[in-house]
Amino acid sequence: MSLAASPIRYPDVASRSLMTRRGWWLVVLNFLIPGSPQVLAGSRRLGRFGLGATLVLWVLAVVTLVVWLLWPAVVLTVVSMSWTLWIVAALLAFYAVVWVILTLDTLRLVRIVKTAPSARGWIAGLTTLVLVVLSGSAAYGAYLATTASGFLNSVFIAGPTEPPVDGRYNILLLGGDSGPDREGMRPDSMSVISIDADTGQAVTIGLPRDLEYVPFPADSPLAAVYPEGYGAIDGCNVDVCLLNSIYTEVELKSPEMYPNAVDEGSEPGIEGMRDAAEGITGLEIQYYVLIDMQGFEQLINALGGVDINVETRIPIGGDEDNNNVDGWIEPGQQHLNGYHALWYGRARYGVAGGDYERMARQRVLQEAILTQFTPTNVLGKFQEVASAGADTVKTDIPQSMLGYFASLAMKTKELPMTHVELVPDNGVDPTDPDWEYIASLIDAALAPPATEEPAG
Numbered sequence: 001m002s003l004a005a006s007p008i009r010y011p012d013v014a015s016r017s018l019m020t021r022r023g024w025w026l027v028v029l030n031f032l033i034p035g036s037p038q039v040l041a042g043s044r045r046l047g048r049f050g051l052g053a054t055l056v057l058w059v060l061a062v063v064t065l066v067v068w069l070l071w072p073a074v075v076l077t078v079v080s081m082s083w084t085l086w087i088v089a090a091l092l093a094f095y096a097v098v099w100v101i102l103t104l105d106t107l108r109l110v111r112i113v114k115t116a117p118s119a120r121g122w123i124a125g126l127t128t129l130v131l132v133v134l135s136g137s138a139a140y141g142a143y144l145a146t147t148a149s150g151f152l153n154s155v156f157i158a159g160p161t162e163p164p165v166d167g168r169y170n171i172l173l174l175g176g177d178s179g180p181d182r183e184g185m186r187p188d189s190m191s192v193i194s195i196d197a198d199t200g201q202a203v204t205i206g207l208p209r210d211l212e213y214v215p216f217p218a219d220s221p222l223a224a225v226y227p228e229g230y231g232a233i234d235g236c237n238v239d240v241c242l243l244n245s246i247y248t249e250v251e252l253k254s255p256e257m258y259p260n261a262v263d264e265g266s267e268p269g270i271e272g273m274r275d276a277a278e279g280i281t282g283l284e285i286q287y288y289v290l291i292d293m294q295g296f297e298q299l300i301n302a303l304g305g306v307d308i309n310v311e312t313r314i315p316i317g318g319d320e321d322n323n324n325v326d327g328w329i330e331p332g333q334q335h336l337n338g339y340h341a342l343w344y345g346r347a348r349y350g351v352a353g354g355d356y357e358r359m360a361r362q363r364v365l366q367e368a369i370l371t372q373f374t375p376t377n378v379l380g381k382f383q384e385v386a387s388a389g390a391d392t393v394k395t396d397i398p399q400s401m402l403g404y405f406a407s408l409a410m411k412t413k414e415l416p417m418t419h420v421e422l423v424p425d426n427g428v429d430p431t432d433p434d435w436e437y438i439a440s441l442i443d444a445a446l447a448p449p450a451t452e453e454p455a456g
Contacts (some may be wrong), residue, residue, distance in 0.1 A: 008040045016116045023123045024109040030106040031130045032243030034099060037106045050102050057095065072410070077403025082149040087355045089145035093172045094139035103131045154398045157265035164197035164285035169183045169408075170448070171195070171397075172277050172288040174270070175296075175362065187244050188293070189345070189362050192277050192285065196447060200411025204361045205281055205367070206421040209244035212428045220275035221257040222246070229312075230276070243280075252344075265396040280422075282439055287397045292345065297338035305337045305369050307346060312357070341365065356423040363419055371413055420445045 011022050026037040035050020068075045078084050107127050112120050131366065162169075175189030190207040213229035216222040226232065231241025237253045251259055251269030258268040266274075274285050300306055310331050318325035329340055335346055345365045347358065357360045407422065420441050422428045426437060 006040070010173050013114050016114065017401050019111060020116045020119045020123075023112065023115045023119070025129065026106050026314065027123060027126050030103055030127075030454070031134070034102045034134070038102065039111055041106060041109045042083065046102075046105065050098065053095065053098050073403050073407035075403070076406040077400070079148075080152065080402035081399050084150045085145045085149040089142040089149070092138045092142035092145065095137045096142065099134040100131065103127060104136065111155060124406060130179045132393075152399055152402070155393050155395065156402065157396055158400075159265060159396065161348055161401050162397055165284045165286070165383040167284075169195045169197055169287070169405075170281075170283045170285045172270075172274055172285050173366075174247075174273060174288065174290045176290055178290050181263075185244075187247050187273060187290075188278065189359070190243065190273070190277070191363075192281050192283060194283060195406070195408060195412060199415070200408045201415050202412045202444075203418045203420065204384055205445075206363065206419065206423070207243060208355060208423055208428075208430050209242060209278065209281060210355065211243040211280070211422065211433060212241065213278035213433060214243050214246065214276045216275050217278050222250070222272060222275055222280070233309075243276060246276050259410065267394075280435075280438065283442070287401075287444060288395060289397070290394040292328075292392050292394070293342060296345075297342045299392050300336070300338035300341045303373050305335050305374055306341050306369055307333065307335050308341070308364065308367070310344070311336050314347050314361075316340070344399065356421070356425065359421060359423065363421075367417055381443050 006016060008022060008025070012018055019104070022041075026041060028042070029036045033398035034054045035052070037227055038044065038047030038050055040047070064075060065194055079088070094176055095418070100136070110123060110127075112123060115123060115316055138409075171193045172195055173189075173191045174187040176187045183236070188209060190209060192205040192207065194203045194205065195201070213232045214219050215229050216226065224228070225237070230236060230243075230246060235241055236245065236249060238249045247269035250272035251267060259269040261268045261271045268290055270290060277283075278285055310333075314327045316327040316329065329452075334340075345362045373376040400443070422430075422433075422441070424430070424436055426441065428434070428441075
């Protein structure tokens with residue numbers, strides 16, 4: 001059939017059945033191949049533009065899929081840079097406008113008044129649905145991209161990347177509580193996560209907050225003040241000379257020790273804690289992550305809660321004798337909302353083991369979050385997550401490393417995590433630490449002895 005005789009471009013408008021079938025075809029084609037209705041029945045110039053835009057989108061989608069399957073870190077890196085997200089947002093906004101124009105023009109080409117009366121509502125409804133699916137999805141995607149860009153700019157810096165040291169990335173993880181009853185913020189949870197840069201195998205080194213006589217690397221400004229360890233000679237400049245007091249002392253008493261900290265995306269107190277963690281573990285720490293527990297509840301709620309196997313009854317609030325307890329987290333498999341997850345990781349009064357048992361629970365919570373929070377459920381509630389995360393997380397990990405670390409985390413969550421807790425149950429006396437023994441524990445965890453091959 002010649003194009004001139006085509007019922008799509010030159011229909012018999014007197015035939016309601018033909019016009020109805022034609023209307024359905026145009027609406028379906030607009031959904032499957034935007035631009036094709038215009039080429040077949042309307043402005044070919046507009047149609048060619050629409051088809052070209054559709055083809056470009058298909059090519060981008062296929063290339064992205066192939067790169068994701070072969071080199072997922074590349075895709076993760078692209079979508080974790082704020083400037084690339086703005087490009088993605090602009091592209092999606094462009095397609096949202098194009099699809100509005102093409103869909104409305106398609107409805108014009110349908111000539112709905114010429115179709116069967118019984119079909120008009122259905123055709124108009126499907127056209128509206130196509131408009132919402134195509135343009136609405138693109139517009140929402142553009143909104144998410146701009147939100148993500150703002151989140152990345154508020155949390156992550158644009159600084160230089162750091163190479164792995166001895167094949168590992170070492171990250172200081174601090175959980176701080178800046179409650180209204182405190183002067184400044186004291187880290188209540190401290191650990192170093194050492195990750196193999198190739199395999200993703202992770203080792204978590206738990207640092208008790210009451211560790212004493214903490215050593216510092218020779219090049220640390222704190223080493224000049226405390227050459228025999230923190231508070232070992234004449235005490236320190238705060239009430240107690242424990243590990244978590246270092247943050248308070250440096251941040252409030254001597255921030256001039258680290259004059260470049262703020263410009264480099266950190267704080268003097270955090271840099272003091274970094275030096276302390278390096279002195280304790282003997283590891284060079286490239287990055288830190290600080291989680292403010294005041295925003296932790298909101299973040300967990302944004303992600304829909306977390307599943308934990310609770311081994312011991314945990315009080316909410318109260319004191320050492322469990323007076324004035326506001327409630328309990330009962331033993332067993334529990335789905336905890338933000339409020340209960342916060343108390344699961346925070347409670348130390350009225351629980352056997354005190355601080356050390358709390359450290360173990362915090363590791364359980366960290367692993368549960370790593371395992372359960374996938375890109376799918378994060379994206380599903382991204383607006384809430386971004387809002388909570390911007391107020392909760394502070395780090396000096398640069399945006400350019402996010403894709404790499406996201407890819408590495410996908411490997412990490414598939415592997416068992418090793419824990420080294422520097423606590424009495426592991427032979428460490430926090431009041432009189434044996435630093436050589438601590439070094440041997442860490443070395444054994446990072447480089448476990450090779451198993452012998454069976455003979456023959």
